[in-house]
Amino acid sequence: MPQQGEEKRRAFVTFLAGDGDYIKGVIGLSKSLRLVDSRYKLIVSVLPDVPRRHTDLLLAHGCNVRSIQPVLPPPGVCAFAWPRYAINYSKLRMWEFEDYDQLLYLDADMMVFENIDELFDLSPPGFLTAVKDCFCDWSHTPQFTLGYCQQCPGRVPWNFALGEPPKPYFNAGMFVFEPSSKTFGRMMQALAENHPTPFAEQDFLNLFFQDAFRPVPNAYNLEMAMLWRHPENVNLDKTKVIHYCAAGSKPWAYTGEGANMDREDVKELVRKWWGVYNTPLIIFKLDIDVKYTITIPCTCGKK
Numbered sequence: 001m002p003q004q005g006e007e008k009r010r011a012f013v014t015f016l017a018g019d020g021d022y023i024k025g026v027i028g029l030s031k032s033l034r035l036v037d038s039r040y041k042l043i044v045s046v047l048p049d050v051p052r053r054h055t056d057l058l059l060a061h062g063c064n065v066r067s068i069q070p071v072l073p074p075p076g077v078c079a080f081a082w083p084r085y086a087i088n089y090s091k092l093r094m095w096e097f098e099d100y101d102q103l104l105y106l107d108a109d110m111m112v113f114e115n116i117d118e119l120f121d122l123s124p125p126g127f128l129t130a131v132k133d134c135f136c137d138w139s140h141t142p143q144f145t146l147g148y149c150q151q152c153p154g155r156v157p158w159n160f161a162l163g164e165p166p167k168p169y170f171n172a173g174m175f176v177f178e179p180s181s182k183t184f185g186r187m188m189q190a191l192a193e194n195h196p197t198p199f200a201e202q203d204f205l206n207l208f209f210q211d212a213f214r215p216v217p218n219a220y221n222l223e224m225a226m227l228w229r230h231p232e233n234v235n236l237d238k239t240k241v242i243h244y245c246a247a248g249s250k251p252w253a254y255t256g257e258g259a260n261m262d263r264e265d266v267k268e269l270v271r272k273w274w275g276v277y278n279t280p281l282i283i284f285k286l287d288i289d290v291k292y293t294i295t296i297p298c299t300c301g302k303k
């Protein structure tokens with residue numbers, strides 16, 4: 001904990017697994033944070049299956065790379081919405097980064113279009129700060145059958161015959177939290193008593209922090225599907241972070257195929273992502289003080 005008057009040690013953090021294209025997501029994200037003049041650096045937590053050529057690339061882009069060991073899913077029958085979610089429990093390792101007081105996690109399929117440094121201050125101690133999810137695609141839940149979504153609780157009222165309404169639930173693509181080995185230890189204990197569920201570590205985190213979730217506006221994590229699920233809750237001009245999570249919308253794999261992918265607003269957001277990704281940035285900042293000059297012999301034959 002920082003002493004009174006001391007600055008909090010803060011950073012952005014993301015997560016990278018495997019040798020696939022998510023590396024492009026991380027590079028895009030890191031450039032976007034620099035282009036909006038973020039004050040804090042980006043840590044990339046990498047699993048052992050990330051190849052060396054990818055970690056070298058991240059270092060060259062000025063990222064701070066940290067190796068982490070996987071956290072395995074809890075025992076039980078796999079019930080994940082997508083098999084790839086099994087590795088996402090490893091995100092919990094970031095609670096062990098105790099050399100920071102506060103971290104702001106962002107998925108690699110997110111891009112920051114406006115400075116969000118203020119989120120650190122908007123997150124009170126002891127809370128996890130995030131954006132409310134949208135339930136409209138969750139075909140496995142009673143709220144889906146009912147048509148109930150926390151993004152528009154007035155549209156279809158909750159049916160109490162189904163029990164208590166669902167607790168506020170956040171999307172785990174973006175959240176601010178306080179690392180703590182003690183909390184990590186408690187998480188591992190709770191995880192051992194948990195079982196695999198459709199949204200993997202996201203469901204787990206929602207359970208673990210159910211009494212400590214602090215919601216912030218959708219502008220800090222606009223899930224792509226909000227464009228057609230809840231257009232009344234979207235103001236793209238004021239949106240700071242886009243989450244390319246709808247099926248078919250990952251910019252590096254975008255083909256325009258699939259439901260809603262031919263929308264003009266989707267195409268524009270994908271274009272914006274590529275614009276940032278392709279921005280040439282000076283990637284090395286030498287922090288040594290150069291006090292001497294070197295004479296390089298001329299080899300071109302001219303005097």
Ligand SMILES: O=c1ccn([C@@H]2O[C@H](COP(=O)(O)OP(=O)(O)O[C@H]3O[C@H](CO)[C@H](O)[C@H](O)[C@H]3O)[C@@H](O)[C@H]2O)c(=O)[nH]1
Pocket residue numbers: 014015016017018020022025084085088106107108109110171172173174199200201202244245
């Ligand atoms: O092969 C992979 C798969 C995932 N990731 C990392 O894990 C993150 C989450 O994976 P997805 O982007 O595939 O997840 P979605 O956006 O579809 O899913 C949402 O649900 C997930 C449930 O596990 C997580 O909570 C995730 O943070 C949340 O945004 C990625 O952004 C990336 O940072 C990789 O590095 N490599």
Ligand SMILES: O[C@H]1[C@H](O)[C@@H](O)[C@H](O)[C@@H](O)[C@H]1O
Pocket residue numbers: 133134135137171172199202223225245246247
């Ligand atoms: O919670 C889920 C999950 O994060 C999915 O990956 C995303 O595509 C859905 O829109 C969201 O509701």
